[in-house]
Amino acid sequence: MRTLRVALVFVLAVACGRPKAAVDAGMTHTDVAHLPITGLYEHGKMDVGPLPQQPTTTVAIAEDASQLRAWLVDPHGPTEIWLPERTFHGDWQIRRAVHVHGMGPGTVLQGSGTGTVLDVETDGASVENLVIVGTGNRHTQEDSAVKMRGQHNRIARLFLDRVLFGASFQACHDCRAERLHVIGRDGEAEMRGDGVKLWESHGSTVSHCLIERSRDLVVWYSRHVTLDSNVVRGSRYGSHFMYAHDAVVRNSAVIDNVVGIFVMYSERLLVEGNVLAGARGPAGIGLGFKDSDNVTVRGNWLVGNTAGMYIDQTPRSPDKPLRIADNVVALNGVGLRMHAQPHGVFVTGNDFQENAETAEVDGGGDATTATWARNFWSDYAGFDLNDDGTGDVALQIKRLSTELTDARPTLKFLYGTAALATLDGVARAVPVLASKLLLSDPTPAMHPHKLNQVTP
Numbered sequence: 001m002r003t004l005r006v007a008l009v010f011v012l013a014v015a016c017g018r019p020k021a022a023v024d025a026g027m028t029h030t031d032v033a034h035l036p037i038t039g040l041y042e043h044g045k046m047d048v049g050p051l052p053q054q055p056t057t058t059v060a061i062a063e064d065a066s067q068l069r070a071w072l073v074d075p076h077g078p079t080e081i082w083l084p085e086r087t088f089h090g091d092w093q094i095r096r097a098v099h100v101h102g103m104g105p106g107t108v109l110q111g112s113g114t115g116t117v118l119d120v121e122t123d124g125a126s127v128e129n130l131v132i133v134g135t136g137n138r139h140t141q142e143d144s145a146v147k148m149r150g151q152h153n154r155i156a157r158l159f160l161d162r163v164l165f166g167a168s169f170q171a172c173h174d175c176r177a178e179r180l181h182v183i184g185r186d187g188e189a190e191m192r193g194d195g196v197k198l199w200e201s202h203g204s205t206v207s208h209c210l211i212e213r214s215r216d217l218v219v220w221y222s223r224h225v226t227l228d229s230n231v232v233r234g235s236r237y238g239s240h241f242m243y244a245h246d247a248v249v250r251n252s253a254v255i256d257n258v259v260g261i262f263v264m265y266s267e268r269l270l271v272e273g274n275v276l277a278g279a280r281g282p283a284g285i286g287l288g289f290k291d292s293d294n295v296t297v298r299g300n301w302l303v304g305n306t307a308g309m310y311i312d313q314t315p316r317s318p319d320k321p322l323r324i325a326d327n328v329v330a331l332n333g334v335g336l337r338m339h340a341q342p343h344g345v346f347v348t349g350n351d352f353q354e355n356a357e358t359a360e361v362d363g364g365g366d367a368t369t370a371t372w373a374r375n376f377w378s379d380y381a382g383f384d385l386n387d388d389g390t391g392d393v394a395l396q397i398k399r400l401s402t403e404l405t406d407a408r409p410t411l412k413f414l415y416g417t418a419a420l421a422t423l424d425g426v427a428r429a430v431p432v433l434a435s436k437l438l439l440s441d442p443t444p445a446m447h448p449h450k451l452n453q454v455t456p
Contacts, residue, residue: 040208040229040253048210049159049181050129052104055082065090072098083107083130094120094127102130105159110134116144117163126154135163142193144168145182148175155180162186165193166214169201177206184214189236189258191215198222206230219244227252238276241266249274254286260305262288263295267320271297279305286332288312293320299450301328308332308355311342318344325349328450334360338367345370351448353378358397359439372441376448384446395444398437 040046055061060078062068065088071077072094080099085106092109094100111117111134118132127146136143144165146155149172156178160166166182169175182195195214196206200221207228211217216237219225227249232238238254241247241263250272254260260276262285263269269292276286284306289295293315302308308329315322321344328351329335335355336347339362347370352358358377361367374390382391 040231040251046208046210046231048157048179048208050102050105050107050131050157053101053129054103055101062088064088068092072096091115092118094118094125095122097122097124099126099128100130101126101128104129105131107131108133111136111145113137114143115141116147118146120146120148120153121150122153123150124152125150126156127158128155129157131159131161133161133163135165137164139164139193142168142197144193148172151175154178163193165197166195166211168194168197168199169204170197170199172198172201172204174203175201176204178208180209180211182209182211182214184212184235186213189215192236194218195232195235198225201225211235216240218242219247223247226250231255232257237262238279240264241269244269248272253277258283259288260286260302262290263292263314264290266292266295268294269296271295271300273299275301275303276308277301277303277305279307281306284333285310289314289322291316292322293317295322297322297324297327299326302330302332302335303328304331306333307337308335310337310339311345312339315344320344321346323348326449327351328353330354330451333357336360336367338362338365341365342367342370346373347371347375348373349375349445349449351376351451353448353451361438366437367439368437370439372439373443374445375441376445376451377441380444380446382444389446391444391446395441396437397439 059080059082061082061084062071068088071081072092075096083102085104087108087110089110091112107130109117109130109132113134113136115136117135118127132145135145142165145160145163145167147168149170151173153172153175155167158180160180160182162183162185164185167177167180177196184192184195192215194216195211197218198204202223205226209230211232212234214235216235217232217239220242223245225244225247227239228251230252233255236258238257239249239261242265244266246268248270249261253275256278258279258281260279261271271287279286286302286305286308288310290312291314295314324347326349330353332355334357335352336359341361352375359367377395380391380395382393384390385392
């Protein structure tokens with residue numbers, strides 16, 4: 001057990017640390033090699049933003065801003081335009097299927113500071129491998145580095161430096177954002193724009209992007225969206241889904257945000273293989289659900305949050321279940337917090353390791369209506385006489401402190417203190433004192449499922 005504790009402290013230290021962030025056009029790689037997920041980095045660096053590139057065939061090369069503007073507005077202009085490493089001043093519009101390709105980190109679109117720098121409204125356009133700076137400051141107009149409408153559009157390897165909004169997809173169907181590096185502006189998170197926003201953009205994908213110091217990564221009113229292999233840190237919501245049915249978020253690191261991932265009013269979601277760490281403070285939630293159905297949460301690491309997971313009226317109907325399986329829930333203030341007594345919730349094969357409170361149900365309820373099976377509990381004190389890996393007696397959590405804090409919510413500020421720990425210790429020694437059963441796992445695992453794969 002001591003080895004597991006050391007391993008967890010190590011994972012928490014590296015997952016919640018703050019690696020140095022690149023803040024200029026020539027430094028678009030960030031070291032994320034220490035994260036316990038795969039596919040986010042190459043040679044210890046996250047592969048995002050522009051790279052030095054040269055065209056391999058004879059193409060149109062815009063030598064200055066006036067030539068670029070003339071080609072973009074000409075309906076018979078070149079369909080592929082390359083930009084050398086220099087600064088192009090102005091705000092730009094694309095209204096035809098053109099491919100704009102920068103030659104490296106020195107290719108900069110410098111906006112006027114009064115609006116959106118690059119406004120794309122067409123089908124089948126792409127913008128790649130350059131830097132965009134100089135958005136306006138208007139939240140009402142969502143002044144963005146890139147704003148896209150249409151379908152089958154693509155942006156890739158862009159460095160969006162200290163912009164209000166980063167990439168905004170509005171009714172941009174089957175569009176893609178790949179290997180972006182987005183840095184928001186300084187100031188309060190609520191006053192920043194969204195790093196990436198998808199609004200009514202069905203079938204779109206955001207992958208291998210690094211988003212820092214923005215407000216949110218938003219997926220609203222958009223179906224069949226995939227967020228894959230992204231890193232979001234130092235923001236408000238790492239990802240915020242609302243009316244986003246059939247979405248997938250996988251293999252991402254969501255670190256040191258106010259809230260990791262929060263899902264509202266959505267159906268048929270898969271949350272798989274993510275690291276959700278460091279969501280601290282009174283509102284800190286690693287992963288949260290409100291009024292959503294048919295959700296699968298599988299293979300994630302929820303570490304070092306105020307609440308590892310929060311569930312509010314999810315699922316709305318028991319025949320559209322919430323399945324929580326094969327996750328690590330460790331070192332959180334509360335491992336799993338539920339707003340009401342759960343129905344249609346299945347919690348199986350997870351590792352619950354040294355959370356200050358394993359579970360909590362608001363309003364004096366309990367979680368006995370959820371299905372608990374084959375979970376590992378670091379505070380399980382049972383035995384396994386037949387050595388089959390399953391405890392011979394059920395894990396039962398009774399918290400005298402929970403009864404007190406439900407009756408007197410002001411006592412919650414004592415969570416984590418010796419006073420409440422002593423109270424629960426006495427209740428375990430004299431079970432009659434803790435009359436309320438919070439949850440029961442009839443088949444607790446004697447050994448962790450995923451934690452035993454971690455070595456410091």
